[in-house]
Amino acid sequence: MLVSQSQKDMSTPATNSSPSFRSRSLFPAFFLLTYPAFTLLVNGGASAISIAAAVISLALLLSPKSWTGLTPIQWDGVDMRFCLAMASVLAAVLIGEMWHGVVIPSTLDSPSRFLVAAPLFLVLRQGLPRTLVWSDLSFAIGALTSLGILLIAPQGLGNGRISSPFLNAIHYGDIALILGALSILSLNWWRKDSLPVRVIKIAGLIAGLAASVLTGSRGGWIAVPVVAALILYVRGRGKSRRWKVLLPLAIVAMLAGIFVFSSGARERVGDISSDLMLYKHGQRDTSLGVRLQLYEAAVQIVKNHPLLGLGAHGFRDSMQSFADAGMLTPMAAQLGRGETHNQFFAYLTNYGIVGGLALLSIYVVPGVIFWNRLSAPAGPANRAALMGLTFVVAFWIFGLTVETFDLKMTVSFYATMVAILTALATNEYKASSAARVPPQ
Structure with a gap:
């Protein structure tokens, strides 16, 4: 009864009239609610918001505890691993550039x-x-915003693809896709959601998928089956056989529906084989051929300079020599001066x-933290762990075909979102003891 009562206490965000809500809580509350949408809107x-949040967080950490109300940092293993x-x-990057x-x-x-992102996490x-x-x-x-922008103020890219006025289609589509996934995972997160809230979260999934399809960012679509399998595995433990059969069928039916009814999606997938x-x-x-050429060049560089690479802009500056050697076409060399189209190769x-x-550590360290927190009792922290694991796995896959x-x-978005989700998954105030927390 204690857990359910605590979740009931947290079921509705506090308002200014709530005795438990103080002005010092206004900024973090507004930040948590609006950050994903603000990222795409402005x-x-x-x-800007991530830097402001970091500055404010650092000020809070350095201020007297009697002013901030924060408890002293204990610097446990999670704090140390995340910050490192x-x-x-x-x-x-500093070591590599100083070496060269x-x-x-x-x-x-x-x-x-x-x-x-470290001070914000702490x-x-x-x-x-x-x-x-x-x-x-x-x-x-955030997911609903991603679709709204494309419907209200689309930036045409040709070939039926659109994006936002200030963000390229690949990054925009990837962010919309992951926000849609997090939206559906947030169902019954802090409590059993009311019908209107459920509708909003389901609509968020649909909006994220639709926005991704409209951008034609097929590199991000590779993450869909992987993320779906991960979610089914984690959420399916202890579920009935019927649940384990019907939910995968529903996911397959939804994705098949997108493929059948979206000519753009069919064309983008068909272009791969072509x-x-x-x-x-x-x-x-x-599109694919250029990427394959750049990957071949990257492999050659890694073989010749394995420990510390070529230094800052080394890949970019090597494009002409690869083109002269006939390893790259002029078009691939030109595009390679912009990026490698793979975050790890970069x-x-x-x-x-x-x-x-x-680079691997920024995926693996939070990922391991999230994985370990999946064993926590069912509740907000456990669900945040699944959302966080989904997020880092998806972004790792996004980075296989583009420099994320x-x-x-995109760096600020990833780092800030990981900080938020890791904090939610490892927060020292567990849901089971929330009812015993004195009012703010």
Whole structure:
């Protein structure tokens, strides 16, 4: 009865009239509710809000505890592992560039965004459930926003593909897709949802899928079967045989419906086999063909410079030599000066194995934390762990076909979302003891 009562207490976000809600809770509550949507609505919004949140969080951590109401940080294993992982990418980039004797300040910006998320994580991990519960509808609102932008202010890209006015289709489609997945996973997260809330969250899933299809970002679609299998495995433990049969069939039917009724989705999937056939016959200047050429060049660089790579912009600056050697077509070399189209190859070629391991840590360390928290009693923390694991697995897959962290916006979005979800999954105030927490 204690757990159910605590969940009931947290079922509705507090309002200004609630005795448990103070002005100091207003900013984190508003931040948790609006961050995903604000990321897509405002150019630079993800970066600006994440930096503001980090500055405020750092100020809170350094201020006297009597002012902030926060308990002293105990620095347990979760705190240490998370913060070290978030700092490792910046450290690897600095080591690589110092080794090569050229430190380029602009290349430090994106890696530093991971570290910026650490203070936010430390503050949110100490937050009370009455504040954290404001994240309940944030993913649904973000997913609905992703579709709304495409319907109201689309940016045409040709070939039937659209995106937002300031974000390219690949990143936009990937973010919309993962927000849709998190929206459906948030069903009955903090309590048994009312019918209107359920409708909103289900609509969030549909909106995220629709936005992804409209952008034609097929690289992100690779994550769908993997994420679906992960969710079915985790959520299916202890479920009836009927549940284990009907839910996978419902997922397959939904995806088949998208394929049948969306000509754009069919064309994008069909282009894969067409591109492979052309590649085999020597026509390498296709979307897939260019990627395969760049991957071959990246593998060659890693073989020749395994430990610390070529240094900052090393992959970009090597494109002409590969083109001169006939390994890349002029078109592939030109596009390769923009990006490698694979996040791991980007770090491996520029910063070697050191950079690759650092990059891997920002997926693996939170992923392991989430996996361990799946064994927690059913409740908000357990569900947040599944959502977090889904998020990092999806973003890892997104990075197989595009550089997910070449934009400040996408780095900030990933780092901030991981900080939020890790804090929610490991918050020191467990749902089972929330009823014993004194009012704020």
